[in-house]
Amino acid sequence: MKSILSVTVNGRRREDAIPDNLLLIDYLRDGLGLTGTKQGCDGGECGACTVLVDDEPRLACSTLALQVQGRRVETIEGLAGDGDLTPLQRAFQDKLGTECGFCTPGMILAAEALLRRNPHPGREEIKQALSGNLCRCAGHAQIVAAVETAAESRKNETAMEGAR
Amino acid sequence: MNTQDMRIPRADASQDKSAAKVSGKARYAADIPANGALVGRILRAKIPHARIVSIDVSQALALEGVAAVCTGADCPAPLGGAATEFPLARDKARYRGEAVAAVAARDEATAEQAIRLIRVEYEKLPAYFDAKKAMGEGAEAIHADKPGNILREAHATSGDVEAGFAAAELTREKSIKFGEVNPAQLEPNATLVEVGRDGGLILHAATQAPQDVRACVAQGLGMDEAQIRVENAYVGGGFGARSECAPFEIIAALLARKAKRSVRLKQTREETFLGHRGRPETHVAVKLGMMKDGRFTACQVQTTQTGGAYASRSAADGAAPGLYALHARQHDLLRACANLPPCGGAAGAAESIAGVEALINEMAGELGLDPLAVRALNAPRELADCLEAVKQASGWAERRGQTPKGRGLGLACGRLTEGDDGGVAALALEVSVDEVTGKATAHKLWIAAHVGGALDPRAAESRIRTGVWMGLGRALSEETRYVDGKMLHGNLLDYRMPTLVESPDVEVVVIGAADAAPADASPVDPRTGANWAAGLSAAVMPALMGAVHEAAGVWPHTLPLSPDRVSDLLDARDRVKK
Ligand code: FES
Numbered sequence: 001m002k003s004i005l006s007v008t009v010n011g012r013r014r015e016d017a018i019p020d021n022l023l024l025i026d027y028l029r030d031g032l033g034l035t036g037t038k039q040g041c042d043g044g045e046c047g048a049c050t051v052l053v054d055d056e057p058r059l060a061c062s063t064l065a066l067q068v069q070g071r072r073v074e075t076i077e078g079l080a081g082d083g084d085l086t087p088l089q090r091a092f093q094d095k096l097g098t099e100c101g102f103c104t105p106g107m108i109l110a111a112e113a114l115l116r117r118n119p120h121p122g123r124e125e126i127k128q129a130l131s132g133n134l135c136r137c138a139g140h141a142q143i144v145a146a147v148e149t150a151a152e153s154r155k156n157e158t159a160m161e162g163a164r
Numbered sequence: 165m166n167t168q169d170m171r172i173p174r175a176d177a178s179q180d181k182s183a184a185k186v187s188g189k190a191r192y193a194a195d196i197p198a199n200g201a202l203v204g205r206i207l208r209a210k211i212p213h214a215r216i217v218s219i220d221v222s223q224a225l226a227l228e229g230v231a232a233v234c235t236g237a238d239c240p241a242p243l244g245g246a247a248t249e250f251p252l253a254r255d256k257a258r259y260r261g262e263a264v265a266a267v268a269a270r271d272e273a274t275a276e277q278a279i280r281l282i283r284v285e286y287e288k289l290p291a292y293f294d295a296k297k298a299m300g301e302g303a304e305a306i307h308a309d310k311p312g313n314i315l316r317e318a319h320a321t322s323g324d325v326e327a328g329f330a331a332a333e334l335t336r337e338k339s340i341k342f343g344e345v346n347p348a349q350l351e352p353n354a355t356l357v358e359v360g361r362d363g364g365l366i367l368h369a370a371t372q373a374p375q376d377v378r379a380c381v382a383q384g385l386g387m388d389e390a391q392i393r394v395e396n397a398y399v400g401g402g403f404g405a406r407s408e409c410a411p412f413e414i415i416a417a418l419l420a421r422k423a424k425r426s427v428r429l430k431q432t433r434e435e436t437f438l439g440h441r442g443r444p445e446t447h448v449a450v451k452l453g454m455m456k457d458g459r460f461t462a463c464q465v466q467t468t469q470t471g472g473a474y475a476s477r478s479a480a481d482g483a484a485p486g487l488y489a490l491h492a493r494q495h496d497l498l499r500a501c502a503n504l505p506p507c508g509g510a511a512g513a514a515e516s517i518a519g520v521e522a523l524i525n526e527m528a529g530e531l532g533l534d535p536l537a538v539r540a541l542n543a544p545r546e547l548a549d550c551l552e553a554v555k556q557a558s559g560w561a562e563r564r565g566q567t568p569k570g571r572g573l574g575l576a577c578g579r580l581t582e583g584d585d586g587g588v589a590a591l592a593l594e595v596s597v598d599e600v601t602g603k604a605t606a607h608k609l610w611i612a613a614h615v616g617g618a619l620d621p622r623a624a625e626s627r628i629r630t631g632v633w634m635g636l637g638r639a640l641s642e643e644t645r646y647v648d649g650k651m652l653h654g655n656l657l658d659y660r661m662p663t664l665v666e667s668p669d670v671e672v673v674v675i676g677a678a679d680a681a682p683a684d685a686s687p688v689d690p691r692t693g694a695n696w697a698a699g700l701s702a703a704v705m706p707a708l709m710g711a712v713h714e715a716a717g718v719w720p721h722t723l724p725l726s727p728d729r730v731s732d733l734l735d736a737r738d739r740v741k742k
């Protein structure tokens with residue numbers, strides 16, 4: 001069975017005829033070529049496939065594509081668009097929060113969701129928010145430091161905007 | 165590499181790579197686009213030890229949409245010249261999950277169906293899952309050329325060990341079992357093989373050893389190396405699983421050549437676990453002689469590994485270098501093969517050190533000595549510097565023995581790599597033990613490492629953190645489990661690696677780093693190609709054991725210290741008290 005999926009992916013509205021049982025991760029990776037979304041496990045264990053659906057983190061491997069009907073999906077490719085890296089992405093780079101990089105897209109999107117919900121999270125909140133995202137390589141400190149740095153730079157940006 | 169690449173300074177290249185990683189542009193093996201590639205699938209043995217009587221692939225081949233079926237008959241060359249491991253099992257299957265046949269088909273469903281249509285006739289053989297039984301009297305040989313199922317043996321003695329023990333004022337022995345651990349690299353195994361017009365092959369492989377993959381694929385397919393190219397721009401971790409060619413890379417190439425089309429072979433997480441090449445279950449029996457002031461007089465270590473059915477070809481040698489200035493030493497290593505997934509080449513150096521460190525803590529306790537002072541007394545200069553730095557950083561003198569009820573402080577030393585050459589480290593760890601659930605929680609860790617020069621301090625620190633992180637996993641929760649050779653841990657929930665919530669604050673002191681290339685976050689030491697996880701786990705595990713003793717009054721003997729193990733120890737303690 002096929003159905004029409006209307007969805008906004010990384011800011012672009014699209015309509016695609018897709019099989020009813022297609023997983024969101026396969027729609028994104030195989031259908032749209034958005035391979036930044038990673039599959040690290042056989043379902044629901046690792047968080048590597050985290051994407052944002054209406055600003056909330058969602059496991060694309062455990063979501064049917066049709067479940068995002070009419071919603072707004074963001075993947076790692078959409079975070080900075082064609083522009084420069086976002087402060088969060090830069091912080092992961094600068095603080096050595098990415099080693100092999102396989103967990104990184106999911107980790108960044110989980111952190112992005114946290115920062116949208118709570119721009120100034122404490123260390124424990126950061127750890128909690130990222131606890132569903134496994135990383136085998138980077139020590140936690142580098143990842144937490146990256147999120148803290150990004151929160152800090154967002155704060156400065158808002159302060160500057162306020163001063164203008 | 166073309167000339168343009170060569171103009172990019174190294175630091176920029178690594179910046180470009182990390183930019184690609186954080187923006188999702190980095191393409192790993194499964195991300196390489198391949199329109200029209202066939203889907204590969206592997207049939208795996210369901211019996212842990214069996215003679216393969218026959219394989220009938222006719223029904224699978226007849227299925228519409230199947231382009232190629234391969235079995236061991238397609239590849240008579242052993243994997244990389246190893247004696248008995250083949251990319252696809254030939255005469256025998258030696259562990260549950262060994263690849264027996266493979267198909268390439270137009271889509272996943274067809275490939276799955278074809279796999280189910282392959283008929284394999286087995287003749288069951290007795291199977292062994294621990295070293296003792298495998299090496300037991302009259303056991304069936306898993307490999308014809310390895311009687312007694314001994315895969316490897318090494319013995320090293322220096323000084324007069326007997327005289328050392330005779331001179332000792334206190335001699336103690338301890339046996340510790342360390343669980344088998346899987347590399348659990350986050351990127352599942354995946355290969356895409358493209359077939360060129362001239363019949364040459366391009367492999368996009370999740371490997372850290374492209375040269376070896378190239379050589380082994382050429383050998384396996386009887387091709388010229390010049391006809392094979394291996395690309396591995398981004399690799400999602402390895403930790404020993406990807407430091408040499410794995411069977412599936414050759415299988416993918418065999419399928420592509422036979423089908424004359426591109427083949428994508430993706431593996432599930434469960435299959436990736438089966439690929440293993442991690443550290444085997446290891447028993448360490450340690451005997452240590454000490455004077456009453458804490459000076460060591462002799463040390464004897466006997467290490468027994470329950471290896472898998474096969475071992476990595478790049479096996480480390482057997483002599484485990486000690487940490488201390490101690491002349492009288494004896495080390496014996498025995499690796500048995502068992503009917504379990506293939507293990508890595510580690511010779512148990514980390515476990516040997518961990519065993520000695522654990523016994524040092526116990527004996528210092530018995531003699532009423534400070535375990536840090538005992539080590540400092542025996543340590544060569546660089547290690548003594550690390551101990552002093554950890555002492556300062558952790559406030560050891562004030563903290564020791566003063567932790568609140570249910571908490572404890574432990575200490576141990578280790579090497580960064582398993583060889584002689586990679587620097588040393590000392591660390592202290594504060595832990596709490598929940599008397600009700602048996603859960604041990606690491607709260608704070610202080611580590612000082614002498615990295616031995618020529619390393620960027622920031623990269624060194626990052627590598628230390630990674631090593632500590634993996635060491636904690638091994639100490640607290642990570643362990644493979646099998647029942648009759650059937651894997652029970654084949655997912656990332658049952659195989660428990662630490663999450664961010666469980667990670668303590670870690671304070672790192674880097675000693676002796678100087679003058680090196682700019683930081684890159686590679687988890688491996690550029691000088692040795694090894695990561696520091698195994699070496700540092702040797703210190704994290706005994707430090708945890710010491711901390712648990714201070715917190716709960718029990719001396720552990722089996723790792724990891726998962727809540728059920730700690731509960732058992734607490735129960736045993738309470739039975740004795742009553
Ligand atoms: S791929 Fe692991 S949770 Fe989705």
Ligand code: FES
Nearest residue numbers: 100101103135136
């Ligand atoms: S950087 Fe390798 S898994 Fe996180």
